[in-house]
């Protein structure tokens with residue numbers, strides 16, 4: 001074999017054995033009732049197609065929300081959501097994971113509505129041991145009220161990654177080595193809600209919800225849950241370290257994912273607590289890792 005063909009052959013072999021960090025495909029047909037139940041204002045949730053799709057409704061009387069039946073320690077949690085269309089200013093749609101204790105852990109997606117034609121803001125936050133104040137805000141590269149998109153969280157011992165469709169938009173690394181708490185021993189439940197937050201959400205509360213446009217509707221699909229189910233008080237779960245999200249390729253982003261993350265950060269960042277010197281004259285320690293991205 002000539003040197004060139006040997007090189008080609010080796011290149012091909014290497015390419016063929018690289019595994020990409022792509023979560024297994026999930027069925028979008030799992031019904032709401034299998035994994036979730038309404039938390040409040042039951043009459044403001046509408047079930048479609050046998051519960052494989054639900055609508056959350058916000059009017060001037062109330063919003064509504066739902067939560068998972070199970071608690072989970074690590075996993076990959078996703079939801080397909082179509083945000084409130086049109087004039088959604090003042091509304092907030094949230095999808096998050098949270099543990100129950102007073103020193104709770106929490107992983108948040110919050111979608112802040114806007115006037116017709118103005119962009120939504122996606123705010124993310126991470127609480128560890130009851131402490132949050134880690135807000136990052138981005139605009140999206142599409143109109144999230146036009147179609148369903150998936151919003152997911154990968155949570156394992158090594159990292160928490162926020163994804164929009166398959167694009168990583170934020171990584172919170174386990175930085176225990178530099179004194180930052182990381183969620184690892186408190187199971188979390190999954191929550192979602194739609195409510196009125198016109199005291200702060202749109203341009204810091206300047207834009208008020210226009211109730212003439214009510215009811216506001218956010219649509220949901222894809223109620224499959226990929227997590228290690230544990231009792232609320234468990235400190236670990238039985239299959240910990242053995243599931244797909246624990247494997248090597250999910251312990252860090254791959255080069256392609258880092259590239260996409262950089263693209264999002266450079267083009268779509270609206271706010272990052274790590275660069276807010278007014279709030280944090282000395283940036284929190286985990287920001288050292290945020291800066292490296």
Ligand SMILES: *[C@@H]1O[C@H](CO)[C@@H](O)[C@H](O)[C@H]1NC(C)=O
Nearest residue numbers: 112113114118119121202203
């Ligand atoms: C709404 O649109 C305005 C004007 O384009 C923008 O400044 C703001 O960040 C947008 N998002 C929210 C949630 O206010």
